[in-house]
Amino acid sequence: MDQFLHDHPITPRTDAEKQGVVNRLKRIEGQVRGIQKMVEEDRYCVDILVQISAINAALKKVGFQVAERHVKHCVSHAVKSGEGEASIDELMEVLKRLSK
Amino acid sequence: MDQFLHDHPITPRTDAEKQGVVNRLKRIEGQVRGIQKMVEEDRYCVDILVQISAINAALKKVGFQVAERHVKHCVSHAVKSGEGEASIDELMEVLKRLSK
Amino acid sequence: MDQFLHDHPITPRTDAEKQGVVNRLKRIEGQVRGIQKMVEEDRYCVDILVQISAINAALKKVGFQVAERHVKHCVSHAVKSGEGEASIDELMEVLKRLSK
Amino acid sequence: MDQFLHDHPITPRTDAEKQGVVNRLKRIEGQVRGIQKMVEEDRYCVDILVQISAINAALKKVGFQVAERHVKHCVSHAVKSGEGEASIDELMEVLKRLSK
Numbered sequence A, B, C, D: 001m002d003q004f005l006h007d008h009p010i011t012p013r014t015d016a017e018k019q020g021v022v023n024r025l026k027r028i029e030g031q032v033r034g035i036q037k038m039v040e041e042d043r044y045c046v047d048i049l050v051q052i053s054a055i056n057a058a059l060k061k062v063g064f065q066v067a068e069r070h071v072k073h074c075v076s077h078a079v080k081s082g083e084g085e086a087s088i089d090e091l092m093e094v095l096k097r098l099s100k
Helices: A016-040 A045-080 A086-096 B015-040 B043-082 B084-098 C015-040 C044-082 C082-100 D003-009 D015-040 D045-082 D084-098
Strands: none
Touching: A016 A045, A016 B015, A045 A086, A045 B043, A045 B084, A045 D045, A045 D084, A086 B043, A086 D045, B015 B043, B043 B084, B043 C044, B043 C082, B084 C044, B084 D045, C015 C044, C015 D015, C044 C082, C044 D045, C044 D084, D015 D045, D045 D084
8 A cells, every 4th residue: 555545545535524524523522621611510420421421422433434434435445456455454453443 | 319419529529630630631622623633634544543542542541530539439428328229320320331 | 358358249149149140141152152153154244243242242231230249249348348449449440441 | 235245255264264263262152151150159259350351352352353354355345346335334333333
Protein backbone atom coordinates (compact mmCIF):
# COMPACT_ATOMS: atom_id res chain seq x y z
CA MET A 1 0.00 0.00 0.00
CA ASP A 2 1.59 3.31 -0.94
CA GLN A 3 2.11 6.12 1.55
CA PHE A 4 -0.85 8.16 0.29
CA LEU A 5 -3.29 5.61 1.64
CA HIS A 6 -2.01 6.21 5.14
CA ASP A 7 -2.66 9.95 5.00
CA HIS A 8 -6.13 10.02 3.48
CA PRO A 9 -8.98 7.65 2.66
CA ILE A 10 -8.82 6.31 -0.91
CA THR A 11 -12.13 8.04 -1.75
CA PRO A 12 -12.21 11.55 -0.24
CA ARG A 13 -15.08 12.08 2.22
CA THR A 14 -17.84 14.23 0.71
CA ASP A 15 -18.79 17.42 2.53
CA ALA A 16 -22.04 15.76 3.62
CA GLU A 17 -20.13 12.80 5.07
CA LYS A 18 -17.71 15.06 6.91
CA GLN A 19 -20.58 17.14 8.27
CA GLY A 20 -22.42 14.02 9.49
CA VAL A 21 -19.43 12.74 11.48
CA VAL A 22 -18.44 16.20 12.75
CA ASN A 23 -22.00 16.83 13.99
CA ARG A 24 -21.97 13.59 15.96
CA LEU A 25 -18.58 14.52 17.42
CA LYS A 26 -19.80 18.00 18.36
CA ARG A 27 -22.67 16.40 20.27
CA ILE A 28 -20.18 14.13 22.04
CA GLU A 29 -17.96 17.15 22.84
CA GLY A 30 -21.01 18.82 24.39
CA GLN A 31 -21.74 15.71 26.44
CA VAL A 32 -18.15 15.67 27.76
CA ARG A 33 -18.51 19.33 28.78
CA GLY A 34 -21.81 18.41 30.42
CA ILE A 35 -20.06 15.87 32.62
CA GLN A 36 -17.47 18.46 33.67
CA LYS A 37 -20.34 20.63 34.89
CA MET A 38 -21.88 17.67 36.73
CA VAL A 39 -18.57 17.04 38.51
CA GLU A 40 -18.19 20.73 39.40
CA GLU A 41 -21.75 20.80 40.79
CA ASP A 42 -20.90 17.66 42.80
CA ARG A 43 -23.70 15.67 41.19
CA TYR A 44 -24.50 12.07 42.13
CA CYS A 45 -21.84 9.57 40.97
CA VAL A 46 -24.30 7.18 39.31
CA ASP A 47 -25.79 9.99 37.19
CA ILE A 48 -22.26 10.84 36.02
CA LEU A 49 -21.56 7.18 35.22
CA VAL A 50 -24.75 6.94 33.16
CA GLN A 51 -23.57 9.92 31.10
CA ILE A 52 -20.11 8.41 30.63
CA SER A 53 -21.71 5.19 29.36
CA ALA A 54 -23.82 7.22 26.92
CA ILE A 55 -20.73 8.95 25.53
CA ASN A 56 -18.90 5.66 25.18
CA ALA A 57 -21.84 4.24 23.23
CA ALA A 58 -21.99 7.33 21.00
CA LEU A 59 -18.24 7.18 20.34
CA LYS A 60 -18.41 3.48 19.45
CA LYS A 61 -21.18 4.32 16.99
CA VAL A 62 -19.01 6.94 15.28
CA GLY A 63 -16.15 4.43 15.32
CA PHE A 64 -18.18 1.79 13.53
CA GLN A 65 -19.43 4.37 11.04
CA VAL A 66 -15.83 5.35 10.21
CA ALA A 67 -14.78 1.68 10.13
CA GLU A 68 -17.62 0.74 7.76
CA ARG A 69 -16.68 3.48 5.31
CA HIS A 70 -13.05 2.40 5.62
CA VAL A 71 -13.89 -1.19 4.66
CA LYS A 72 -16.23 -0.12 1.84
CA HIS A 73 -13.64 2.23 0.30
CA CYS A 74 -10.03 1.78 1.44
CA VAL A 75 -10.03 -1.96 2.22
CA SER A 76 -12.17 -2.81 -0.82
CA HIS A 77 -9.83 -0.80 -3.03
CA ALA A 78 -6.82 -2.60 -1.55
CA VAL A 79 -8.48 -5.99 -2.10
CA LYS A 80 -9.17 -5.19 -5.75
CA SER A 81 -5.56 -3.99 -6.17
CA GLY A 82 -4.18 -7.23 -4.76
CA GLU A 83 -3.05 -5.52 -1.55
CA GLY A 84 -5.89 -6.84 0.61
CA GLU A 85 -3.69 -8.77 3.06
CA ALA A 86 -1.87 -5.76 4.54
CA SER A 87 -5.02 -3.63 4.56
CA ILE A 88 -7.04 -6.32 6.36
CA ASP A 89 -4.29 -6.90 8.93
CA GLU A 90 -4.34 -3.17 9.67
CA LEU A 91 -8.15 -3.24 9.89
CA MET A 92 -8.24 -6.16 12.35
CA GLU A 93 -5.62 -4.48 14.51
CA VAL A 94 -7.67 -1.32 14.88
CA LEU A 95 -10.93 -3.24 15.40
CA LYS A 96 -9.31 -5.09 18.31
CA ARG A 97 -8.38 -1.74 19.88
CA LEU A 98 -11.90 -0.41 19.31
CA SER A 99 -13.51 -3.42 20.97
CA LYS A 100 -11.54 -3.07 24.22
CA MET B 1 -32.03 5.54 50.46
CA ASP B 2 -33.33 9.07 50.83
CA GLN B 3 -33.59 11.46 47.89
CA PHE B 4 -30.48 13.42 48.83
CA LEU B 5 -28.27 10.48 47.97
CA HIS B 6 -29.52 10.60 44.41
CA ASP B 7 -28.57 14.23 43.89
CA HIS B 8 -25.09 14.29 45.39
CA PRO B 9 -22.44 11.88 46.64
CA ILE B 10 -22.67 11.18 50.37
CA THR B 11 -19.23 12.76 50.93
CA PRO B 12 -18.89 15.94 48.87
CA ARG B 13 -16.01 15.83 46.39
CA THR B 14 -13.07 17.97 47.52
CA ASP B 15 -11.89 20.73 45.21
CA ALA B 16 -8.79 18.66 44.43
CA GLU B 17 -10.93 15.66 43.48
CA LYS B 18 -13.17 17.77 41.26
CA GLN B 19 -10.14 19.35 39.59
CA GLY B 20 -8.59 15.95 38.93
CA VAL B 21 -11.67 14.60 37.16
CA VAL B 22 -12.38 17.86 35.32
CA ASN B 23 -8.80 17.98 34.03
CA ARG B 24 -9.10 14.47 32.61
CA LEU B 25 -12.42 15.42 30.99
CA LYS B 26 -10.93 18.58 29.49
CA ARG B 27 -8.21 16.47 27.90
CA ILE B 28 -10.89 14.14 26.51
CA GLU B 29 -12.84 17.13 25.20
CA GLY B 30 -9.69 18.29 23.42
CA GLN B 31 -9.22 14.82 21.92
CA VAL B 32 -12.81 14.85 20.60
CA ARG B 33 -12.17 18.25 18.99
CA GLY B 34 -8.96 16.81 17.54
CA ILE B 35 -10.94 14.08 15.78
CA GLN B 36 -13.31 16.67 14.30
CA LYS B 37 -10.29 18.36 12.76
CA MET B 38 -9.00 15.02 11.45
CA VAL B 39 -12.36 14.38 9.77
CA GLU B 40 -12.46 17.87 8.28
CA GLU B 41 -8.91 17.43 6.92
CA ASP B 42 -10.02 14.08 5.47
CA ARG B 43 -7.38 12.18 7.41
CA TYR B 44 -6.90 8.41 7.06
CA CYS B 45 -9.72 6.37 8.61
CA VAL B 46 -7.45 4.09 10.65
CA ASP B 47 -5.73 7.08 12.29
CA ILE B 48 -9.16 8.41 13.28
CA LEU B 49 -10.15 5.00 14.68
CA VAL B 50 -6.97 4.84 16.77
CA GLN B 51 -7.90 8.22 18.29
CA ILE B 52 -11.48 7.08 18.98
CA SER B 53 -10.11 4.00 20.78
CA ALA B 54 -7.84 6.23 22.85
CA ILE B 55 -10.77 8.40 23.93
CA ASN B 56 -12.88 5.39 24.81
CA ALA B 57 -10.05 4.08 26.97
CA ALA B 58 -9.61 7.48 28.67
CA LEU B 59 -13.37 7.72 29.32
CA LYS B 60 -13.50 4.23 30.81
CA LYS B 61 -10.64 5.24 33.12
CA VAL B 62 -12.59 8.27 34.35
CA GLY B 63 -15.65 6.04 34.71
CA PHE B 64 -13.81 3.56 36.92
CA GLN B 65 -12.34 6.42 38.96
CA VAL B 66 -15.84 7.81 39.60
CA ALA B 67 -17.19 4.31 40.29
CA GLU B 68 -14.42 3.55 42.79
CA ARG B 69 -15.13 6.72 44.74
CA HIS B 70 -18.83 5.90 44.59
CA VAL B 71 -18.28 2.47 46.15
CA LYS B 72 -15.85 3.79 48.76
CA HIS B 73 -18.21 6.57 49.87
CA CYS B 74 -21.87 6.22 48.80
CA VAL B 75 -22.17 2.42 48.66
CA SER B 76 -20.08 1.92 51.80
CA HIS B 77 -22.25 4.46 53.64
CA ALA B 78 -25.39 2.69 52.46
CA VAL B 79 -24.01 -0.68 53.56
CA LYS B 80 -23.24 0.65 57.03
CA SER B 81 -26.73 2.20 57.23
CA GLY B 82 -28.37 -1.11 56.37
CA GLU B 83 -29.38 0.13 52.91
CA GLY B 84 -26.68 -1.76 51.01
CA GLU B 85 -29.05 -3.89 48.91
CA ALA B 86 -30.62 -1.01 46.91
CA SER B 87 -27.31 0.81 46.58
CA ILE B 88 -25.53 -2.30 45.27
CA ASP B 89 -28.34 -3.07 42.80
CA GLU B 90 -27.99 0.47 41.46
CA LEU B 91 -24.20 0.05 41.27
CA MET B 92 -24.38 -3.23 39.35
CA GLU B 93 -26.85 -1.74 36.90
CA VAL B 94 -24.56 1.15 36.04
CA LEU B 95 -21.47 -1.09 35.86
CA LYS B 96 -23.24 -3.26 33.29
CA ARG B 97 -23.89 -0.16 31.17
CA LEU B 98 -20.29 0.96 31.55
CA SER B 99 -18.94 -2.41 30.42
CA LYS B 100 -20.87 -2.45 27.13
CA MET C 1 -8.49 -8.90 55.13
CA ASP C 2 -7.46 -12.28 56.52
CA GLN C 3 -6.41 -15.13 54.24
CA PHE C 4 -9.67 -17.05 54.59
CA LEU C 5 -11.51 -14.39 52.62
CA HIS C 6 -9.30 -15.08 49.63
CA ASP C 7 -10.17 -18.76 49.53
CA HIS C 8 -13.93 -18.62 49.98
CA PRO C 9 -16.76 -16.09 49.98
CA ILE C 10 -17.59 -14.73 53.43
CA THR C 11 -21.07 -16.28 53.25
CA PRO C 12 -20.89 -19.80 51.76
CA ARG C 13 -22.95 -20.17 48.56
CA THR C 14 -26.13 -22.15 49.19
CA ASP C 15 -26.69 -25.30 47.14
CA ALA C 16 -29.38 -23.46 45.16
CA GLU C 17 -26.99 -20.63 44.36
CA LYS C 18 -24.25 -23.05 43.28
CA GLN C 19 -26.71 -24.96 41.12
CA GLY C 20 -27.93 -21.78 39.44
CA VAL C 21 -24.43 -20.69 38.43
CA VAL C 22 -23.31 -24.20 37.46
CA ASN C 23 -26.38 -24.63 35.24
CA ARG C 24 -25.60 -21.42 33.38
CA LEU C 25 -21.98 -22.55 32.99
CA LYS C 26 -23.07 -25.96 31.69
CA ARG C 27 -25.15 -24.23 29.03
CA ILE C 28 -22.13 -22.11 28.10
CA GLU C 29 -19.96 -25.25 27.95
CA GLY C 30 -22.51 -26.78 25.57
CA GLN C 31 -22.42 -23.65 23.42
CA VAL C 32 -18.60 -23.81 23.22
CA ARG C 33 -18.86 -27.46 22.11
CA GLY C 34 -21.48 -26.36 19.58
CA ILE C 35 -19.02 -23.95 18.00
CA GLN C 36 -16.38 -26.68 17.75
CA LYS C 37 -18.88 -28.71 15.71
CA MET C 38 -19.65 -25.68 13.53
CA VAL C 39 -15.93 -25.26 12.81
CA GLU C 40 -15.52 -28.97 12.03
CA GLU C 41 -18.51 -28.84 9.66
CA ASP C 42 -16.93 -25.77 8.02
CA ARG C 43 -19.97 -23.61 8.75
CA TYR C 44 -20.24 -19.97 7.63
CA CYS C 45 -17.91 -17.62 9.56
CA VAL C 46 -20.61 -15.09 10.44
CA ASP C 47 -22.80 -17.79 12.01
CA ILE C 48 -19.83 -18.84 14.15
CA LEU C 49 -19.19 -15.21 15.15
CA VAL C 50 -22.83 -14.76 16.20
CA GLN C 51 -22.47 -17.80 18.48
CA ILE C 52 -19.21 -16.48 19.95
CA SER C 53 -20.94 -13.15 20.73
CA ALA C 54 -23.78 -15.05 22.41
CA ILE C 55 -21.35 -16.94 24.64
CA ASN C 56 -19.49 -13.76 25.55
CA ALA C 57 -22.80 -12.16 26.56
CA ALA C 58 -23.79 -15.22 28.62
CA LEU C 59 -20.39 -15.27 30.35
CA LYS C 60 -20.59 -11.58 31.18
CA LYS C 61 -24.01 -12.22 32.71
CA VAL C 62 -22.59 -14.94 34.96
CA GLY C 63 -19.71 -12.60 35.78
CA PHE C 64 -22.02 -9.83 36.91
CA GLN C 65 -24.09 -12.32 38.91
CA VAL C 66 -20.96 -13.49 40.75
CA ALA C 67 -19.78 -9.87 41.17
CA GLU C 68 -23.12 -8.76 42.60
CA ARG C 69 -23.09 -11.52 45.20
CA HIS C 70 -19.48 -10.67 45.97
CA VAL C 71 -20.35 -7.02 46.68
CA LYS C 72 -23.46 -7.93 48.68
CA HIS C 73 -21.60 -10.41 50.89
CA CYS C 74 -17.79 -10.16 50.86
CA VAL C 75 -17.34 -6.45 50.15
CA SER C 76 -20.24 -5.45 52.44
CA HIS C 77 -18.76 -7.56 55.24
CA ALA C 78 -15.36 -5.95 54.70
CA VAL C 79 -16.92 -2.46 54.76
CA LYS C 80 -18.69 -3.21 58.05
CA SER C 81 -15.43 -4.60 59.51
CA GLY C 82 -13.53 -1.45 58.58
CA GLU C 83 -11.60 -3.25 55.84
CA GLY C 84 -13.59 -1.78 52.95
CA GLU C 85 -10.67 -0.01 51.29
CA ALA C 86 -8.68 -3.13 50.35
CA SER C 87 -11.78 -5.08 49.40
CA ILE C 88 -13.04 -2.28 47.11
CA ASP C 89 -9.62 -1.89 45.46
CA GLU C 90 -9.67 -5.63 44.71
CA LEU C 91 -13.23 -5.33 43.38
CA MET C 92 -12.44 -2.44 41.03
CA GLU C 93 -9.40 -4.29 39.73
CA VAL C 94 -11.43 -7.34 38.74
CA LEU C 95 -14.27 -5.23 37.30
CA LYS C 96 -11.78 -3.51 35.01
CA ARG C 97 -10.62 -6.91 33.76
CA LEU C 98 -14.20 -8.04 33.26
CA SER C 99 -15.09 -4.97 31.22
CA LYS C 100 -12.30 -5.46 28.68
CA MET D 1 -24.60 -13.11 -2.41
CA ASP D 2 -25.91 -16.57 -3.19
CA GLN D 3 -27.17 -18.90 -0.51
CA PHE D 4 -24.05 -21.05 -0.50
CA LEU D 5 -22.04 -18.25 1.01
CA HIS D 6 -24.32 -18.26 4.02
CA ASP D 7 -23.75 -21.94 4.76
CA HIS D 8 -19.98 -22.19 4.33
CA PRO D 9 -16.94 -19.95 3.95
CA ILE D 10 -16.04 -19.26 0.32
CA THR D 11 -12.69 -21.04 0.77
CA PRO D 12 -13.15 -24.23 2.82
CA ARG D 13 -11.12 -24.23 6.05
CA THR D 14 -8.10 -26.55 5.80
CA ASP D 15 -7.80 -29.37 8.33
CA ALA D 16 -4.95 -27.47 10.00
CA GLU D 17 -7.10 -24.34 10.31
CA LYS D 18 -10.01 -26.31 11.76
CA GLN D 19 -7.70 -28.04 14.22
CA GLY D 20 -6.22 -24.73 15.35
CA VAL D 21 -9.60 -23.19 16.15
CA VAL D 22 -11.02 -26.38 17.67
CA ASN D 23 -7.97 -26.70 19.95
CA ARG D 24 -8.48 -23.17 21.25
CA LEU D 25 -12.17 -23.91 21.81
CA LYS D 26 -11.36 -27.14 23.65
CA ARG D 27 -9.13 -25.16 25.99
CA ILE D 28 -11.95 -22.67 26.54
CA GLU D 29 -14.37 -25.55 27.19
CA GLY D 30 -11.96 -26.87 29.81
CA GLN D 31 -11.75 -23.42 31.42
CA VAL D 32 -15.57 -23.24 31.62
CA ARG D 33 -15.62 -26.65 33.32
CA GLY D 34 -12.90 -25.38 35.66
CA ILE D 35 -15.14 -22.53 36.79
CA GLN D 36 -17.99 -24.95 37.48
CA LYS D 37 -15.65 -26.82 39.82
CA MET D 38 -14.62 -23.55 41.48
CA VAL D 39 -18.28 -22.70 42.12
CA GLU D 40 -19.00 -26.18 43.48
CA GLU D 41 -15.99 -25.92 45.82
CA ASP D 42 -17.29 -22.49 46.91
CA ARG D 43 -14.10 -20.74 45.86
CA TYR D 44 -13.53 -17.02 46.37
CA CYS D 45 -15.65 -14.83 44.06
CA VAL D 46 -12.75 -12.71 42.80
CA ASP D 47 -10.80 -15.81 41.72
CA ILE D 48 -13.87 -16.94 39.76
CA LEU D 49 -14.21 -13.50 38.15
CA VAL D 50 -10.56 -13.54 37.08
CA GLN D 51 -11.18 -16.87 35.33
CA ILE D 52 -14.33 -15.55 33.63
CA SER D 53 -12.33 -12.55 32.34
CA ALA D 54 -9.68 -14.92 31.00
CA ILE D 55 -12.28 -16.96 29.10
CA ASN D 56 -13.85 -13.81 27.66
CA ALA D 57 -10.44 -12.69 26.43
CA ALA D 58 -9.74 -16.12 24.91
CA LEU D 59 -13.13 -16.17 23.19
CA LYS D 60 -12.62 -12.69 21.75
CA LYS D 61 -9.27 -13.88 20.38
CA VAL D 62 -10.95 -16.80 18.60
CA GLY D 63 -13.64 -14.39 17.38
CA PHE D 64 -11.10 -12.05 15.83
CA GLN D 65 -9.26 -15.01 14.28
CA VAL D 66 -12.49 -16.20 12.64
CA ALA D 67 -13.37 -12.62 11.61
CA GLU D 68 -9.96 -12.04 10.04
CA ARG D 69 -10.22 -15.18 7.94
CA HIS D 70 -13.77 -14.16 7.01
CA VAL D 71 -12.60 -10.77 5.71
CA LYS D 72 -9.58 -12.26 3.91
CA HIS D 73 -11.66 -14.91 2.13
CA CYS D 74 -15.45 -14.35 2.09
CA VAL D 75 -15.57 -10.54 2.17
CA SER D 76 -12.62 -10.18 -0.22
CA HIS D 77 -14.28 -12.61 -2.64
CA ALA D 78 -17.55 -10.66 -2.42
CA VAL D 79 -15.72 -7.37 -3.03
CA LYS D 80 -14.02 -8.79 -6.13
CA SER D 81 -17.39 -10.14 -7.37
CA GLY D 82 -19.02 -6.72 -6.99
CA GLU D 83 -21.07 -7.89 -3.99
CA GLY D 84 -18.95 -6.14 -1.37
CA GLU D 85 -21.70 -3.85 -0.05
CA ALA D 86 -23.94 -6.61 1.38
CA SER D 87 -20.99 -8.62 2.66
CA ILE D 88 -19.50 -5.60 4.46
CA ASP D 89 -22.85 -4.65 6.00
CA GLU D 90 -23.11 -8.19 7.36
CA LEU D 91 -19.53 -7.98 8.65
CA MET D 92 -20.08 -4.67 10.47
CA GLU D 93 -23.24 -6.01 12.07
CA VAL D 94 -21.47 -9.03 13.55
CA LEU D 95 -18.45 -6.96 14.63
CA LYS D 96 -20.78 -4.67 16.60
CA ARG D 97 -22.20 -7.71 18.39
CA LEU D 98 -18.72 -9.04 19.08
CA SER D 99 -17.56 -5.74 20.58
CA LYS D 100 -20.34 -5.56 23.14
